[in-house]
Each structure stands twice: as structure tokens, then as C-alpha cells.
Amino acid sequence: MPTEKRQRQKEGQQARKEAALLAARKQQRKKRRIVMAVAVVLIFGTMFVISAFGKNDKKTNVASTGGTSTTVAPTTTAAPSTTPTSAKPAVPAAGTGAVTKLGIEDLKVGDGAVVKAGDTIVAHYLGSTYKDGKQFESSWDSGQTFETVIGTGAVIKGWDDGIPGMKVGGRRKLTVPADMAYGATDKGDGRPFGDLVFIVDVYAIK
Numbered sequence: 001m002p003t004e005k006r007q008r009q010k011e012g013q014q015a016r017k018e019a020a021l022l023a024a025r026k027q028q029r030k031k032r033r034i035v036m037a038v039a040v041v042l043i044f045g046t047m048f049v050i051s052a053f054g055k056n057d058k059k060t061n062v063a064s065t066g067g068t069s070t071t072v073a074p075t076t077t078a079a080p081s082t083t084p085t086s087a088k089p090a091v092p093a094a095g096t097g098a099v100t101k102l103g104i105e106d107l108k109v110g111d112g113a114v115v116k117a118g119d120t121i122v123a124h125y126l127g128s129t130y131k132d133g134k135q136f137e138s139s140w141d142s143g144q145t146f147e148t149v150i151g152t153g154a155v156i157k158g159w160d161d162g163i164p165g166m167k168v169g170g171r172r173k174l175t176v177p178a179d180m181a182y183g184a185t186d187k188g189d190g191r192p193f194g195d196l197v198f199i200v201d202v203y204a205i206k
Contacts, residue, residue: 085124086171088140089199094133095175099195103175104162112168113205117151121163122204130175130195137192145203156181158198166202174198 089107115121122145126138139146148155150163158176166172175197178184182191 085140085145085203086201088124088138089126089171091126091128091135092133092173092197092199095130095195095197099130099175099177101177102158102162102180103173105173105175106166106170107173107199108169108171110167110170110202112170115150115164115166115168115202115205117160117164118149119151119164120147120149120206121202122147122206124201124203126199127192128197129192130197147206158196159200162198163200163202166200168202168205171199171201174200 124139124145126135126140128135148159151160153160156176158174158180161180162172162174162176176195178194178196181196182193184194186193
């Protein structure tokens with residue numbers, strides 16, 4: 001009898017060990033499933049974020065001192081505006097000779113407040129190359145005005161120096177030498193190079 005009792009005890013212990021092992025394996029499988037699910041979510045989440053940033057990068061404006069896009073507007077995000085806007089101007093004809101200094105020409109003098117350094121303006125612009133008169137960007141084409149701070153280094157020096165003094169409601173032509181824009185040579189970053197021409201309409205100061 002004692003022998004049978006010990007045998008039953010051993011069998012009971014073995015059964016409990018097997019049950020515990022089975023439970024542990026189930027728990028491990030459950031943990032693996034959870035880890036795999038979390039990994040899948042993280043992978044797809046990362047892909048979504050990368051995709052979103054990639055799309056935004058393509059729209060990043062480069063009238064700023066940095067950036068790699070072909071768009072040449074200030075760094076702030078453009079948004080539909082209810083401000084009355086003017087018609088898109090014609091692209092300036094190709095220039096002759098060298099541009100050695102910033103050229104400022106008021107095509108229309110506004111009747112509003114005067115823009116000063118540190119102001120945030122709401123505007124439209126058209127940019128073209130001086131040498132061949134080819135447009136490289138126009139906010140009129142997108143149907144959206146844009147906002148940017150002037151005179152603080154947020155945009156190219158040609159803008160920082162050329163926009164202050166302009167009145168709201170006016171249109172100004174800036175002939176910008178390469179050293180006040182993006183340089184004289186192609187850096188392969190998508191931005192225009194050489195001497196540039198901008199026509200800028202300012203609609204408001206914020």
C-alpha cells in the first residue's frame with residue numbers, strides 16, 4: 001500500500017508539472033502573439049509617419065535660407081486666404097548683364113501700412129530666373145497666399161532687404177543677385193541658382 005501511495009503521489013506531481021509546463025507554454029505563445037502584434041503596429045505606424053513627412057517635405061518652402069524643395073516660398077505653411085488678391089503678373093523677360101546689387105522697383109505703390117523688419121506679411125509671389133526669364137515658382141498657381149516673417153533671416157537676404165518699406169496693397173519687383181539668394185551654382189538641392197527675379201504682392205501685415 002505505501003508503495004502504491006508513493007506511486008500515486010509521483011503521478012500527481014508529474015501531472016502537475018506537465019500542467020504547469022503546458023500553462024507556461026501557452027503564456028509564452030500569448031506573449032509572442034502580443035509582441036508580434038505590437039511590432040506590426042509599430043512598423044505600420046513608422047511607415048505612415050515616414051510617408052506623411054515625405055509628403056510634407058515635398059511641400060516645404062525654400063525662400064528660406066535652407067530646404068531642399070523646388071518650391072520657393074517662405075517656410076510657414078500656406079493656407080487659403082480670404083484676403084482679396086490680385087491677378088498673377090506676367091513672367092519678367094530675361095535680363096541682360098550682371099546683377100551686382102539688389103534691385104527694387106515698385107510696380108504699384110500700396111496705400112496701406114508700411115512693412116518693417118519683424119513683420120509677418122500675407123502675400124503672393126512669382127519667382128523667375130534672371131538669365132533666361134523662366135518661372136520656377138508662383139504662389140498664384142497654387143491659389144494660396146502665404147505668410148512669412150520679414151527681416152529676421154527666415155527668408156533669403158534679397159527678401160529681407162527688399163520687402164521692408166513696401167506698403168500693403170503694393171506690388172514690388174525684386175532683382176536679386178545670386179549671393180543674396182541661393183548662390184551662383186547648382187547645389188543639387190532643387191533650389192534655383194544664379195540671379196533671380198521676384199514679383200511680390202503684399203496684402204496684409206499680421
